[in-house]
Amino acid sequence: MDWDKLVQLLVNGVTLGSVYALVALGFSMVYGILKLLNLAHGDVLMVGAFIGWGVLGWLGGAQDPSVAVWLLIVLMVLAAMAGCGFLGVAIERFAYRPLRRAPRIAPLISALGVSFFVQNSVLLLFGANFRSYESFDLVDVEVGINWGPLNVWILRVVVFVSAAAMMLALWLLVTRTKLGKAMRATSIDREAAAMMGIDVDRVIVKTFFIGSALAGAAGVLVGLVFGSINHFMGFNYGLKGFTAAVVGGIGSIPGAMFGGLFIGLAEALSVGYIEDATFGRLGSAFSDLVVFLILVAFMLLRPQGIFGKPEVKKV
Amino acid sequence: MTTPPPEKPDEQPRIGVDEWVASAEERRARTLVGRIEDAYERTPAAVKLLALALPFAIFPLFVDSDYLMQVAVDTLVFVLLALGLNVAVGWVGLLDLGFVAFFGLGAYLYAAVASPYAGRDWEAEFAIPAIAITVAVAGFLLGSTSRRLVGDYLAIVTLFFLQLWLVVMVNASFTRGPNGISDLYPLEFFGREVVSLEGYYYVTFAAFVLVVAFLYLLNRSRTGRAWRALREDELAAELMTMPVNRLKLMAFAVGAGIAGVAGALYAPAQGAVFPLNFDIVLLITIYAMVVLGGAGSIFGVTVGAVLINASLEALSEPDDASTLFYVAGVLAILALLRRPSWAAPAVLGGTAVFGFVVHEAAERWRPSLVEGTTFGQARIDELVDSWVLLPEGIVTQDGLPDGATGKLAYLGLVAAILALTLVRNPLWRAAGLVPVLYLAACVWENLLVAQPAVARFVLIGAMLVGLMAFRPQGLFGRQRVEVV
Secondary structure, three states, X not given: OOHHHHHHHHHHHHHHHHHHHHHHHHHHHHHHHHOOOXXXXXXXXXXXXXXXXXXXXXOOOOOOOOOOHHHHHHHHHHHHHHHHHHHHHHHHHHHHHHHOOOOOHHHHHHHHHHHHHHHHHHHHHHOOOOEEOOHHHHOOOXXXXXXXXXXXXXXXXXXXXXXXHHHHHHHHHHHHOHXXXXXXXXXXXXXXXXHOOOOHHHHHHHHHHHHHHHHHHHXXXXXXXXXXXXXXXXXXXXXXHHXXXXXXXXXXXXXXHHHHHHHHHHHHHHHHHHHHHOOOOOOHHHHHHHHHHHHHHHHHHOOOOOOOOOOOOOO | OOOOOOOOOOXXXXXXXXXHHHHHHHHHHHOHHHHHHHHHHHOOHHHHHHHHHHHHHHHHHHOOOHHHHHHHHHHHHHHHHHHHHHHHHHHHOOOOOOHHHHHHHHHHHHHHHEEOOOOEEOOHHHHHHHHHHHHHHHHHHHHHHOHHHOOHHHHHHHHHHHHHHHHHHHHOOOOOHHHOEOOOOOOEEOOEEOOOHHHHHHHHHHHHHHHHHHHHHHHHOHHHHHHHHHHHOHHHHHHOOOOHHHHHHHHHHHHHHHHHHHHHHHHHHHOOXXXXXXXXXXXXXXXXXXXXXXXXXXXXXHHHHHHHHHHHHHHOOHHHHHHHHHHHHHHHHXXXXXXXXXXXXXXXXXXXXXXXXXXXXXXXXXXXXXXXXOOOOOHHHHHHHOOXXXXXXXXXXXXXXXXXXXXXXXXXXXXXXXXXXXXXXHHHHHHHHHHHHHHHHHHHHHOHHHOHHHHHXXXXXXXXXXXXXXXXXXXXXXXXXXXX
């Protein structure tokens, strides 16, 4: 058994999983409140990655940053969170709110349109080339944790820690604050919440802001760790984030975190081992097959996800 | 406020029609649109089918360019795809995001039964039905994975299926990866090969007629009625003892089968299959076709597919693209601003005057803003040249825009359009529309026209959002009233 490889794959999986968990959280929150699949969520992440890239270039680039590196990263994440938060609010305001009372499929098609529009706008403005964060110049690859077989680049630690911190903050927000209470009430029954004096529209806007800000942060983290970004990257992260949310139990915060890590680890491990396991028949690109099979298995055996409760239809 | 409807004691009230509906229908019957619609309702199905098919049937008689014939074959394939997607999306209200994978599956299955690479050469009259059934079964199997909660979960599973399909087709060795499979055998019916482009056109046309007839009958059948009931209220349908999940899976499978037929016709017409022909861009384009024409209406979906495909073709050529952009813009304004009647001409005239004034002012005080020339060479561009702001060097002749001005203007335009939708007062809205339209023309000339391949998808995305917000029933669909 090659322990070094296993450890590296686990580290990869946790990094990837943190990103998926952040995407899944935003997606899951919106679904919980509006019962709407926000198919444009992945593209919000992509815009976040581009905002981070823009801030990086504006502050001197990776080779010669004009501020301290930690401050640079914080600024990139904050700018992406703010930008994406407002993007999410705009998407809600213009694409989803006019369709609150439309048939269920209308906002979904609108979401497809938003996704396509955002993607192609970025393509129009930035071109089809991959952009690089050049994060190896930003932080040397040797810097980090080096304990025996465990070699973790510091930026990966940053990704994991900041994702965990954001999830903790979100958890506290939802369970301990008035806004969180309003969000939970809205997601249980929107009309009853409105009758209890909760400004439902405002809760929805705030939910979109928070969810999209998380996706924007995830976009910057993706750029920092995996280096290159382009206009189409949102599709993959969005898809895996949706899957993570479904596997974890849609609408549940611990579910989204756990689902994200689960999908991230499954993907990383299958990238590493699928070739050996299938005697060289399938290459590492087929890791998606494993994730898809996990999704289908959950759909068949436990459609409410790990942490979800079975849906009860009320009339 | 409520005026009692005219008394008609001699008429029996129709079932499901109360006084309000009856009076609304009476008012509608007096308008021109209402009369056309009623005449359309009364026309027998065979006549409608003939009217729908006739333009396609006579089209090749007027065309002798290979390019146009190729476009026409592709258009018919797209019409088939849109009709197939319409079953799940328009009739049942399911979001099927893996639809394109079934199209690809049909095409690859054709490659598997009729190519030198596979070493088989099946006759088409056997291959096409076999492919249709296989793909329909594949659709059934995929749909049944999320049978307990078909709906939003189905969207995720099917989207993932599309992604998986692309991954497998690009990376697997048996499909030869991104190189695709080429030199497919042509379609062969009863020993006669289809060789010419016209031949493929008529074969696809025949498939179109059969599919439309099939769908029409299906829609009128018990199953079709059950589908529509299901779309309107799933719970009520279930209480009426409809097998909800089985009906959904059926719709899913029928749509997939039609996509399979389209794929089996598309592959030999192209002579080759490549995995990247079946990606998410195609998926969203087909959604745009279904939604534009009016989800749920066979006629609307057909027209939508033709319109979108023709526009996409025209938009790939800068000269045609400019003409189309201005004509479509004027038509859209005329269609959207119908009330009050003076609004549309006032806005269009105002925009024209506004443009000339701005252009004149710029020429006098900031000549650098008008030094450029239009990218397109069509007749309309000469006129436009003395109307829009075109700084020199924003569009280089080899096509790529440089500089931030055009890009900033683009973002400004998006923001301006969004802001305009928030203006409630119709007078202010019309007034605000004038500079926004002008800005749109400037952005078009400075940025979009140089990258038509991207610009057309930007427009499709914007169209999907706009249609859903302002006219969710599409051009030819009936408005559905949601009863809360």
